[in-house]
Amino acid sequence: MHLVADELAFSYPGRAVLRGVSVSVNTGTRLGVVGENGSGKSTFLHLLAGRLDPSGGEVRRDGTVALVEQELHATPGQTVGDLVAGTLDGLRTAAAELEAAAAAFDHETGDLAELQRTLARAEHLAAWDADRRVDVALTRLGAPREPGRPLDELSVGERYRVRLACRLAERADLLLLDEPTNHLDTGAIEFLTGELVAWRGGLAVVTHDRELLDDVATAILDLDPSWDGRPVLYGQPGYLSYRFAKNQTLHRWRQRYRAERKRAAHLAEVLDSSYEGLSDEWRPPKGSQTHRRATRARIHVKAADRLAQKLEAEAVEVPVPPPALAFPDLPAMSPGWDAAEPLVEVRSPLVVAGGGDRSRSDGDGTGDGRGDDAGGGNSVPSVLLDLPGTRVAVPPSGRLLVTGPNGAGKSTLLRVLAGGAGLARGSRVSRDGVRIGVVGQESLALTPQAARRTGFETAADEALELLAAGALDPDHVVAVASLGLLSEEDLDRPLGELSVGQRRRFELARALLHVPHLLLLDEPTNHLSIDLVDELTRALTITPAAVVVATHDRRMREELADWPELPLA
Structure with a gap:
């Protein structure tokens, strides 16, 4: 067998996506x-x-x-x-x-x-x-x-x-x-x-x-x-x-770009100086060789123009690089809080679902929770999370890595910490005024109603709607555009037109909007590019805010190996 892509190109209306992709895949x-x-x-x-069908090139199979x-x-x-x-x-x-x-x-x-x-x-x-x-x-x-x-x-x-x-x-x-x-x-x-x-x-x-x-x-x-x-x-x-x-290539690329921009700036200064000498106010003194002086000035300017044209012809055309993550400076606490008091504390949680309760899937993309087999009208309650005698407390600037197989209840535990899951047993206590940012797994699986809404609403619109609805504190808001997660063009596109990965970026931005004291991240690397995964991992290790991560990503678990771990069976 073989598959060959030759100079493959593709464009959506008004937007080029791929250009010049050539690759072969054989046994x-x-x-x-x-x-x-x-x-x-x-x-x-x-x-x-x-x-x-490609808009350019071909695929042979x-x-x-x-x-x-x-x-x-x-x-x-x-x-x-x-x-x-x-x-x-x-x-x-x-x-x-x-x-x-x-x-x-x-x-x-x-x-x-x-x-x-x-x-x-x-x-x-x-x-x-x-x-x-x-x-x-x-x-x-x-x-x-x-x-x-x-x-x-x-x-x-x-x-x-x-x-x-x-x-x-x-x-x-x-x-x-x-x-x-x-x-x-x-x-x-x-x-x-x-x-x-x-x-x-x-x-x-x-x-x-x-x-x-x-x-x-x-x-x-x-x-x-x-x-x-x-x-x-x-x-x-x-x-x-x-x-x-790739890092070596990017380094050389950026060096060349900086050198070209420096040369362009120097030439601009020379041109400014040359043209200032030919302003309307300049007049040669009486008795001087007027035409000769003017000719020399024109020759000087033309030479500078030729240099500018030469530089422009030799300049490196550098595409706009992908936006780098600019993680905001999140607070560990609000003024007057006791550093010894947890932001959120959960004791002996028991969460059950039954009777076709859609919460059985934990709101994630994996059906994480023991209720996975409870679907379709089954009236028998199913256990999503049961941690008798367990205390989970997240202090200011705390860290917690939640691990375990699908069905162990990781997503349910994060929903309990966020206050989004009812407890059949146990308790949850949180500080007054604590701000919690949540990134779940299945937030991208839009309901038909949400799909219709986000088909016309942009990321910027949704952020403004949250502010207008009182869901955000005007004194504690991060501008989505400043995070480097979405370009200005993507912020103005309807959410329904964004790729799965771009919508995932918006979910992360939405969690950071209200400057949270605590971040709850359920499989945060899903659908993100590997460059962003590297940047996000570094940011999570140094942010002053408390962070709880549930992940199957093996490399991320290695990089967060020094965090306290809560393994769920």
């Missing part, structure tokens, strides 16, 4: 795709899969292609069993066609090499083992296995894991994955990593997961603009090699 290629939010990573996968998107929009009434059945039927049909081709082979005139490829393909699909493969993948990824469960009643993460399990079992020649680790816990990521390393075809994986890039990628395609405005393919495997090479 054994495991291509990591990175870039800033909005750089066109998901669009690139859709072009490779044939879901979109030989072999089967499977795409796992970030968001699976379920058809009403569609169930887990429907997805699994579709996978199994497709495998059996493909295997039957290959077996028929082998049986009809003419041993007198046929191409034996082609026959061998046909038999090898049938052996690889292994349709007789497909049921077991699907069941193993569903189990190891922590996906729902009940055939009758409606997809539209599952969380975003549950739907993603079902689709991912089916795609892994299909064994396509080319597998395209969009942020595959966003909804997986550590055990599921380890299973996925093993599957990808052993993949017999080609892979293209859009990811912010630095550990996954280290473990899997044989090359990394960076869709961010480079020196000449085109994407760059880094051929060395591993994230650290990529990061070193």
Whole structure:
């Protein structure tokens, strides 16, 4: 199999997304795709899969292609069993066609090499083992296995894991994955990593997961603009090699840019001085060689003009770099507070859900919480979080890392700390006036009503609405534009037109708007670019505000290893 993208370009109305992308993916290629939010990573996968037609260049494919998107929009009434059945039927049909081709082979005139490829393909699909493969993948990824469960009643993460399990079992020649680790816990990521390393075809994986890039990628395609405005393919495997090479390139790029700007500024001063000498008020003294002096002045100015033109022709055209995170200076406490008193304290929390309560999914993208199996009208209460005898107290400037598998209740605990979950047992106490910023997982999975609203509302509009509604204190507000999370152009675009990653950036900005004393971040690296993940991790380690993070991101956990940890089983 092979897939070749040649000078690929794509534009949405009024906005160019990709230009000059050339890459090939063959058997054994495991291509990591990175870039800033909005750089066109998901669009690139859709072009490779044939879901979109390029506005320039071409894509050539030989072999089967499977795409796992970030968001699976379920058809009403569609169930887990429907997805699994579709996978199994497709495998059996493909295997039957290959077996028929082998049986009809003419041993007198046929191409034996082609026959061998046909038999090898049938052996690889292994349709007789497909049921077991699907069941193993569903189990190891922590996906729902009940055939009758409606997809539209599952969380975003549950739907993603079902689709991912089916795609892994299909064994396509080319597998395209969009942020595959966003909804997986550590055990599921380890299973996925093993599957990808052993993949017999080609892979293209859009990811912010630095550990996954280290473990899997044989090359990394960076869709961010480079020196000449085109994407760059880094051929060395591993994230650290990529990061070193990119940092070196950026350093040289910025040095050249500063040198060119310095030369331009110096020339501007020379030109100003030359033209001042030719002002209307200047007159040569009587008896002087007027024409000769004027000619020399004109020659001098023309020479300066030629220098300016030469410099402009040689100047480096540098695209606007991605915005750097400007994390605000958050307060640890308000005046008069006792430093020994916690900002929030929770004791022996018990949270239950039942009777189709949608809170069972914890408001996250993974269905995190033991209530994941409680869907669809089940009236039996299910336990989302149960920590008898446990005290969780977050002091000013405190740190806490919450870990555990999907279903352990991490997202529910963060909702309890935020005051957004009712307690069936236990207590929650918070200081008067404490400001809490929250970034959840499933805030991007918009309801139809929210989707209609955000389709027309911009990020700037929503911030102003929060202020007008009294949800923000005018004396404690951070300007969204100052954070470097979204460009001015993106702030003025309707939220519904932003990419998933850009909407995630806005969720982070929204959490910082009211200058919180406490940040509660549930899988904060999901959907963010790896550059921003690096910047955010550094900011969280030094901010005066208290921070609680729940994450499966292995590299982030390593970088926050000195924080107190609360493991949930």
